Each structure stands twice: as structure tokens, then as C-alpha cells.
């Protein structure tokens with residue numbers, strides 16, 4: 053673990069980000085319930101949108117990404133995660149394999165934006181192409197390792213909470229997490 057990322061209390065640091073995901077992986081992680089309290093004895097979450105109010109990608113020992121890379125902002129966040137974190141984890145099928153979020157790959161990105169933000173808009177709606185831009189969609193939604201090097205893959209949709217906690221604990225021990233087939237979860 054990097055010295056720079058260690059906190060004063062010497063816990064390992066973790067940052068999680070949500071790319072093109074549904075937040076289901078993060079939601080499932082919270083299902084470890086009381087074990088989260090035990091985990092916090094060893095881990096400090098520097099960023100994680102359901103746990104910590106931190107919008108950027110701070111330096112951390114372990115960087116975890118949920119979701120596909122589907123727009124230009126996702127590319128920037130993924131690159132920041134790689135730059136700032138010693139170990140990068142692709143969390144869930146979308147990040148690891150591209151998953152259900154890639155169903156949009158057969159459609160034209162511009163037509164999708166128009167359909168969602170213009171065709172279904174009423175007179176009160178603001179157009180994202182004017183004053184409230186949304187990040188430009190990439191041609192395809194792709195898994196994380198097509199943009200940055202990934203060290204660990206934790207599949208599942210979402211991965212089982214225990215599997216995610218086990219993955220973090222194994223990394224803290226300096227081990228590569230082993231995900232056995234019977235622990236793979238697809239809800």
C-alpha cells in the first residue's frame with residue numbers, strides 16, 4: 053500500500069466511483085450491513101458516493117469502479133482513478149465485461165440523446181444541448197480495461213456483498229481475490 057495514501061490512523065484507503073452504472077453495485081455493497089463497521093476498522097473510504105460526500109477521485113490504495121465507460125466524463129474519471137490509486141478493481145459485470153449497460157451499443161448515440169431529452173420533453177424541460185450539457189456519449193459503452201489497466205475483476209450483477217467485502221479484505225492482505233463460481237450473483 054502506498055505511503056502517501058495512508059491516513060494518520062494507518063488504515064488503507066479506498067475510493068469508489070460510479071461510471072456508467074445503475075448504482076446497484078454500490079447499493080449491494082451496503083448490504084454487508086454490520087460487517088461494514090468491522091471493515092471500517094481497516095479501511096477508510098476517501099470517496100464513495102453513498103458513504104462519503106467527496107466528488108473527486110482522491111489518492112487511495114484501492115480504487116474501485118462500477119459501470120461501463122459510456123461517455124467522455126467516464127473516460128476522465130477512469131483515467132483519474134488509475135492515476136491516483138495503486139490497485140484498480142472493476143466492480144460488477146458492467147465494469148468488468150461491459151454488462152447490461154452495453155445493450156445501448158446497437159443504437160445511435162445522438163438519436164438516443166434526442167429521444168430521451170428532446171422527444172420526451174415538455175415545455176418546461178431544458179435541452180441538454182443548450183444550457184445544461186450532458187457529457188458526450190461515446191459510440192459504444194465498453195468495459196473499464198479498454199481504457200485503463202485493471203488489476204482485479206469482481207464479476208456479478210451486482211456482485212454479492214460478501215464477495216465485494218472479501219475482495220477488499222484479500223487486497224488488504226496483499227492477495228488476489230478468488231471468486232468461486234457458486235459466489236457469482238446475478239439478480
Ligand code: SF4
Pocket residue numbers: 072073074075076077118119143144145146147151152153208209210211
Ligand atoms: Fe448495475 Fe449490474 Fe451494472 Fe452493477 S453490474 S452497475 S448492478 S447493471
